[in-house]
Amino acid sequence: MxxxxxxxFIDAFMTIMPQVGFQNIARxxxxxxxKAVDSLGVTVLVGLTKEIRGNVAYNISDETARFIASTMMCxxxxxxxxxxxxxxxxELSNMLTANAATNLTALGIEVDISTPSLTIGDGFTxxxxxxxxxxxxxxxxxxxxxxxxxxx
Amino acid sequence: MxxxxxxxxxxxxxxxxxxDGIISRxxxxxCDYAKTSAEAIEKYKIMNPDVVTMDMNLPDADGLECSQRIxxxxxxxxxxxxxxxxxxxxxxxxxAIGISAFVQKPLKENELIxxxxxxxxxxxDNLKILEESYVKTFIKVLQKNLFSLAGVHSDMSYEISTExxxxxxxxxxxxxxxxxxIGRAIVHTDFDTMNQFAxxxxxxxxxxxxxxxEANECMEETANIVAGRSVSMxxxxxKDKELRITPPGIIVGKKLSIVNPxxxxxxxxxxxxxxxxxxxxxxxxxx
Numbered sequence: 001m002x003x004x005x006x007x008x009f010i011d012a013f014m015t016i017m018p019q020v021g022f023q024n025i026a027r028x029x030x031x032x033x034x035k036a037v038d039s040l041g042v043t044v045l046v047g048l049t050k051e052i053r054g055n056v057a058y059n060i061s062d063e064t065a066r067f068i069a070s071t072m073m074c075x076x077x078x079x080x081x082x083x084x085x086x087x088x089x090x091e092l093s094n095m096l097t098a099n100a101a102t103n104l105t106a107l108g109i110e111v112d113i114s115t116p117s118l119t120i121g122d123g124f125t126x127x128x129x130x131x132x133x134x135x136x137x138x139x140x141x142x143x144x145x146x147x148x149x150x151x152x
Numbered sequence: 153m154x155x156x157x158x159x160x161x162x163x164x165x166x167x168x169x170x171x172d173g174i175i176s177r178x179x180x181x182x183c184d185y186a187k188t189s190a191e192a193i194e195k196y197k198i199m200n201p202d203v204v205t206m207d208m209n210l211p212d213a214d215g216l217e218c219s220q221r222i223x224x225x226x227x228x229x230x231x232x233x234x235x236x237x238x239x240x241x242x243x244x245x246x247x248a249i250g251i252s253a254f255v256q257k258p259l260k261e262n263e264l265i266x267x268x269x270x271x272x273x274x275x276x277d278n279l280k281i282l283e284e285s286y287v288k289t290f291i292k293v294l295q296k297n298l299f300s301l302a303g304v305h306s307d308m309s310y311e312i313s314t315e316x317x318x319x320x321x322x323x324x325x326x327x328x329x330x331x332x333x334i335g336r337a338i339v340h341t342d343f344d345t346m347n348q349f350a351x352x353x354x355x356x357x358x359x360x361x362x363x364x365x366e367a368n369e370c371m372e373e374t375a376n377i378v379a380g381r382s383v384s385m386x387x388x389x390x391k392d393k394e395l396r397i398t399p400p401g402i403i404v405g406k407k408l409s410i411v412n413p414x415x416x417x418x419x420x421x422x423x424x425x426x427x428x429x430x431x432x433x434x435x436x437x438x439x
Contacts, residue, residue: 047328047398055401074241084248086411114328114336114398115436124405
């Protein structure tokens with residue numbers, strides 16, 4: 001997978017997270033992976049198509065999902081990852097991927113994105129590619145969001 | 153033509169006058185005003201309006217709380233939030249509780265009317281279009297390909313899903329689509345049925361070894377073929393849809409839920425002698 005396709009996703013995270021209420025955004029390690037993604041509890045899949053095709057899977061723990069949803073909803077307490085919190089996380093995944101798509105367009109690569117599918121459960125896997133894919137760890141106010149990207 | 157009835161919830165007289173000025177020239181009509189949250193809930197019950205415009209600040213509650221109460225009365229209530237503030241986190245909260253759209257004060261005539269019109273597009277008409285143009289195509293293609301791939305006859309049934317989530321215990325193949333409309337298809341089944349289908353597709357007897365990987369790949373390929381052919385067929389009939397599919401994502405696990413509360417979804421079941429193969433198709437905002 002071409003490394004220049006990764007930056008649009010990192011930039012999207014850097015741009016969008018402050019807009020939804022986060023202060024400290026940082027980039028952690030980037031790695032190449034092959035096997036299916038082990039979900040941390042909440043994984044949102046968004047598909048991409050047109051000039052390049054693939055999937056991005058945002059992978060977070062239940063606790064991080066609640067923390068992000070709460071921050072996005074003006075600090076509203078989120079004790080359980082309920083429908084309102086699920087809606088906020090779906091919306092965020094959509095915003096991040098749409099922004100990444102705009103960044104890709106700026107590089108001359110047109111992409112369209114599908115609707116996000118949010119999966120919740122314990123010990124499940126998400127396969128996004130037959131080949132290698134890139135996993136980026138990003139943090140927002142100390143909480144980790146793993147972004148798995150498979151594009152070709 | 154019958155006018156579309158609007159309940160205006162706002163405590164300011166000036167807003168009432170402005171709203172009246174804009175709406176009276178269109179195919180909408182104001183059926184009543186409410187100045188407080190309590191009054192809004194009472195009047196919603198009595199008037200049963202087609203759509204509500206909701207101010208963010210009311211004397212006895214905020215617009216979100218009031219909307220939440222109305223949505224408890226009618227989960228399909230159409231509410232447009234009107235607010236001077238364009239606050240991202242309030243909008244996230246609003247969408248999460250089920251508010252359909254947001255417009256900013258001061259009101260611009262075109263923006264308000266376009267938003268009301270978009271929100272009021274008949275859900276029933278929309279469902280009919282989705283059912284006839286898309287869902288029935290997917291059903292036909294699924295049935296035909298289960299026969300050509302696995303050699304099985306299937307009895308097909310489908311219904312509009314009322315659940316916001318899909319329960320998975322086994323495998324789910326998610327294939328997104330872009331174009332008009334955007335959405336996704338999820339082919340899912342339990343492990344037993346998956347293995348039976350894989351054996352039928354690969355022509356393997358029960359005494360031959362079938363790896364999990366082989367079984368998963370059979371499901372993935374089946375889903376990919378069904379989604380791809382359905383989308384080509386739809387594109388051939390309707391020239392302006394430009395539907396494309398994304399590569400499949402494969403979810404494997406037990407007791408999972410897949411959610412997207414904002415989609416209109418249909419559950420399709422193919423009942424076969426090998427077990428039930430299910431497909432859930434979801435569309436964002438209809439057409």
